Amino acid sequence: MTKQDLINEVAKTGITKKQAASAIDAMINAVKDALANGDKVNLVGFGSFSVKTRAEREGRNPRTGDKLTISEKKVPVFKPGKELKESV
Numbered sequence: 001m002t003k004q005d006l007i008n009e010v011a012k013t014g015i016t017k018k019q020a021a022s023a024i025d026a027m028i029n030a031v032k033d034a035l036a037n038g039d040k041v042n043l044v045g046f047g048s049f050s051v052k053t054r055a056e057r058e059g060r061n062p063r064t065g066d067k068l069t070i071s072e073k074k075v076p077v078f079k080p081g082k083e084l085k086e087s088v
Contacts, residue, residue: 035076045083052077 003024010020031049034041041049056072080088 043081045081047078047080047084049076049078051075 007017007020007024010024011017013020015023031041035049035051038051051074054073054075057070059068059070060066061068
């Protein structure tokens with residue numbers, strides 16, 4: 001499903017596609033902003049979004065085989081909720 005498919009589904013509720021697109025964009029931006037601030041986003045029945053820190057680790061350059069250190073970084077993660085797991 002693409003973003004446009006999602007907009008079309010939301011528009012079936014009786015709002016225009018432009019309003020649906022605006023609502024979806026607002027939701028995506030709210031989730032991004034919350035994660036950027038270190039907050040966790042819980043959507044009951046769907047799942048939760050959070051930020052985890054991936055530890056520093058050793059890697060290899062695939063071209064030369066040289067060892068290098070990959071620094072730690074923060075990554076967004078999604079954990080599906082119980083209802084979502086059961087529906088799939």
